[in-house]
Amino acid sequence: MHLARVCLLLSVLLPFTNCLTYHGADYSTLINLENAGKTYKDGGTTEKFDAILHNHGVNLARIRVWTSTNNADYSLSYGLALAKRAVALGMELLIDLHYSDTWADPSKQAIPSGWPTTLSGLDSEIYTYTMNLVSAFSAQGTPIQFLQIGNEINNGILWPVGEISSAGYSPLSQLLHSAANGAHDADGSVKVVVHLANGWEESAVASFYEQIFIAGEFATSDFDVMGFSFYPYYDAGATYTALLASMDNIVLKYGKDVMVVETDWPSSGSCSGVTLSQSGIPLSSSGQETWVNGIKNILSEVSGGHGIGIVYWEPGWIGNDALGSGCSNNLVVDDSGNTLASISLFSADM
Numbered sequence: 376m377h378l379a380r381v382c383l384l385l386s387v388l389l390p391f392t393n394c395l396t397y398h399g400a401d402y403s404t405l406i407n408l409e410n411a412g413k414t415y416k417d418g419g420t421t422e423k424f425d426a427i428l429h430n431h432g433v434n435l436a437r438i439r440v441w442t443s444t445n446n447a448d449y450s451l452s453y454g455l456a457l458a459k460r461a462v463a464l465g466m467e468l469l470i471d472l473h474y475s476d477t478w479a480d481p482s483k484q485a486i487p488s489g490w491p492t493t494l495s496g497l498d499s500e501i502y503t504y505t506m507n508l509v510s511a512f513s514a515q516g517t518p519i520q521f522l523q524i525g526n527e528i529n530n531g532i533l534w535p536v537g538e539i540s541s542a543g544y545s546p547l548s549q550l551l552h553s554a555a556n557g558a559h560d561a562d563g564s565v566k567v568v569v570h571l572a573n574g575w576e577e578s579a580v581a582s583f584y585e586q587i588f589i590a591g592e593f594a595t596s597d598f599d600v601m602g603f604s605f606y607p608y609y610d611a612g613a614t615y616t617a618l619l620a621s622m623d624n625i626v627l628k629y630g631k632d633v634m635v636v637e638t639d640w641p642s643s644g645s646c647s648g649v650t651l652s653q654s655g656i657p658l659s660s661s662g663q664e665t666w667v668n669g670i671k672n673i674l675s676e677v678s679g680g681h682g683i684g685i686v687y688w689e690p691g692w693i694g695n696d697a698l699g700s701g702c703s704n705n706l707v708v709d710d711s712g713n714t715l716a717s718i719s720l721f722s723a724d725m
Contacts (some may be wrong), residue, residue, distance in 0.1 A: 393675045397634065397684025398725040399435035399469060400428050404692050406457055407447055407585070408608050415712040422467050424691045425457075425510030427714060429464040432722030436461035437469040437686045438638065440508065442477045442487035451508060455515055462517040469521040469568070469636065469686065470512065472554075480527045481572050484534045494536050498553045505557030509565055519565050523636070524554040527572040527604060528585065548592035555597035556658070567598040570636055574603025575613045577621035584625060594642065595629060600683075602636035605670065608700040611653035619673045626681045633681055635674065637688045640666035642715055644696075651702075660717035663707065668724035685725050 397643045405424055413425040417431075425436070425723070440454040447453075459470055473479035476487045486492060490500050505524065512519045531537040531547040539547055555567050568589075571580060580603075587593055603622075607613055622633050641651075641658040653669065667685060674682025689698055690707040698705045707717045 380541045391461075395671055395674055395682065395725050397435040397467075397686075398432045398721045399437050399634075399636070399684055399686030400684055400721065401437035401439070401471070401637065401688045402428065402434045402691055403437070403439045403449060403454075403457065403471075403647070404689060404695075408691070408693060411694075413712060415691065415708060415714070417714045417718065419713075423460075424708075424712075425460055425466075426464060427718070428690070428721065429466055431539070431714075431718050432725065434466055435469055435520075435684060435686065436466045438472055439473060441473050441476055442490070442504070448477065449473075451511060452616050455511060455517070458512060458517045459515060461524050467520040468512070468517060468530070469523065470508075470519050471523040471570070472505070472508070472598050472707070473526045474504075474524075474532050474554075477643045479532070481529045483539070484525075484528070484530070484532045486533050486536070489547060490533075492536065494549065496535055498531055498549055501550055502553040502557040505554045506561045509558050509561035513562055515684060518562060521566045521568050521600060522620055523570045523602060524551055524558065524566045524598075526570055528569070529573070529579070544586045545589055545592065548587055548589040551593040552597055555593070566600055567716055568600040568634070568636070569598050569604045570602040570604070572604045573610070573613070574633075575617040575621050577617065577624055580621050580625055581628075583631065595631075599632065601625060601629075601631050601633045603633065603661070604637040605635045606638060606700070607652040607666065608649050608702060611650055611652050611689040615653060615669050615673050618670070619676060622673065622677045622682065626677055626679060630679070631681065632683045633677060634684045634686070635670055636686045638667070638670060638685065638702075639663075639688050639690070639698055639705040641700075641702040642704050642706060642717060646700075646702040649701035658702070660707075660715045663715075664715040667720045671725050681697050699700065 417427045441449040531539040640663045696704040
């Protein structure tokens with residue numbers, strides 16, 4: 376059933392249930408998986424996984440791009456190819472820039488090889504890189520709707536120059552300002568996203584935003600959306616209650632839209648040594664739906680209608696079922712690529 380019809384039906388049957396605007400999936404590994412021979416089936420019929428996702432309600436494709444020139448490492452050309460497929464299917468784009476040759480997250484943010492290592496040099500480099508990248512997406516007819524200027528940047532980007540713990544907030548503030556300017560100079564309509572891990576940590580989120588805005592550097596007018604990761608594996612404090620308190624606090628202060636741009640939940644198996652943060656939800660396909668639906672309900676409660684979307688992280692990464700967590704399986708497909716019942720979470724639970 377078409378997503379809009381599902382939302383309409385839910386609003387009639389459940390008057391207090393609202394669909395979010397964006398039902399997203401980050402399936403950045405897809406072309407690499409296809410090149411490795413992986414295939415997918417939905418209801419017994421073989422289809423491309425991005426088409427399956429779209430058929431089940433995904434309207435936002437989140438695609439990571441590294442500064443590597445190797446397609447196996449999420450190069451620009453790789454991202455462009457995946458974006459072309461997504462737009463042809465009818466999806467919008469959320470491009471996740473890591474500003475690194477490899478994974479960037481709160482524990483690592485390495486300067487790309489060949490980039491300068493001074494603040495002035497990096498200011499110029501990140502501006503030009505971001506501008507050229509946004510222009511490249513537009514040039515192939517796949518303009519970017521949302522652009523993340525960094526991935527989980529709680530302690531900054533481009534370490535050690537933009538590392539908060541060693542350099543303070545000003546270098547990061549300047550770098551984000553330069554990146555945002557590059558994006559907007561390439562496409563004035565692109566919405567810039569700032570992405571932090573652990574969106575449920577109210578005090579940490581508030582502290583970041585209290586310090587990142589510096590006169591003449593990064594400003595509230597430079598960006599549009601606050602994006603957050605919200606995972607159940609890493610801290611018992613990552614509850615729905617904590618997420619709502621954090622989102623409400625930050626939205627009331629700055630009036631920005633918010634999205635959960637990374638999440639997932641176990642579909643089966645075990646979580647050895649892990650205490651999941653939200654009790655009472657089973658490790659099952661139905662549990663995946665319950666978890667995502669709970670996030671939707673939280674975002675629907677955020678004041679001013681500022682909760683706009685959810686992105687499920689790598690739902691089809693066959694061969695990496697744990698997705699970096701302590702839980703053995705977090706996909707919405709089995710290891711043969713057959714969709715699970717939770718494939719419906721994108722339409723029914725977002």
